Amino acid sequence: MRYRMEGATVLTLNDADERFAVGQVTWENGVITSVGEMDSDAEPVDQVIHLSHGYVLPGLLNGHNHAAMALFRGVADDSPLDEWLTQYIFPLEAKLSPDDIYLGTLLAAAEMIRSGTVGFADMYFAVEEVAKAIEQSGLRGWVARGITGDLNTGMPLLQDGIEFAQKWRTHRRITPMLGPHAPYTVSPELAKRISEAAKDHQLGIHVHLAESPKELHDLLRTGQTPISWAKAQGLLDQSQVVIAHGVHLQSKDIALLQAVSGGVIACPISNAKLGNGIMPFAMLHQAGVAVGLGTDGAASTNSLDMFLEMKAMAWMQKLQGGRPDQFRARDALQMATRGTAEVLGHPGGVLAVGRPADLIMVDGRSAHMQPDHDAVANLVYAAQSGDVRYTVVDGQVLLSEGMICSFDERAVLEEAKVRAQKLLA
């Protein structure tokens, strides 16, 4: 099938920041075949998607998620991180069945597809179910098997992650990874074994680092920072390293991060809501460290809306720096597209010939999107996720005129509601 999306303003987000006022993008077999101004003499295609007032841009990439936690949205809000995890979330997670995780991941997928996300990096357990849900949804997924504990309790989890990776690594849209949870939940010995396994099996690492002041404070007693702890266990010396949070960084951490193949994913809403702080974006950006954007799980962030996350990122950076020009709308859009793609080692995040056909069409006709003085400012500061009309991943239309095409959304929502109620009963 050959497709063409046309009529709207096309933002390529390429190095030259090319834009086409009345543009078109064509694709075939999941790959973009042309990008430019709309051409009335263009070759015929099998399906034309036309919108005259709006924007076509690379789909958003969510660099840090625990998708199935969508089932826990609204549970124990407003608690501190350690209390929230140990008293509420860990006991609930112990009750989750594989079917719950499949359903929870599909619930999250519905929200992501509707809000213009084309792929996400996930860390959870029962990853087989996570992968099946991603396969069904049509999204892209970087799926890390979450691993916690010491050599006794953690090695079976690592083995599970390796077996999962061997089974799924050739899937077109799914990239298996290993997910050592955090310095405070993984022993150094186990972290070293995860590093060795990642090298042996050529798997990327997805890890929470430098999230809370407590995590930094506890590690500093041993003379380490979360980043130097990860370096000492070999976690940073891998083919792809996705570091979630990176809020509490010290200057000596920056050189370690500069050497990483991958980068840091900011989760500003989760960090704000749990009172953890604000990521030092300028310090990382100036050091040339790749920085992307993610939501974290819906249990902490309540929403998997990357449009909201872009706004939050911009507001907090401006607030922290005390200067509105310190972080611009363009920085937020770059982070949510090319930035996350770079951290994940993915060629998406830009509209160009030969790149993956992962793109979205955003309606510009609503009152809150008018007038159209500045496309990027409108997309970052004014757009709402409900403005997304089309979401295309690997060339497949997953959202068409606001309707999810890849699965029965209503059935998923109804079943998720029942399962969530049972878990909390």
Ligand SMILES: [Zn+2]
């Ligand atoms: Zn997380």
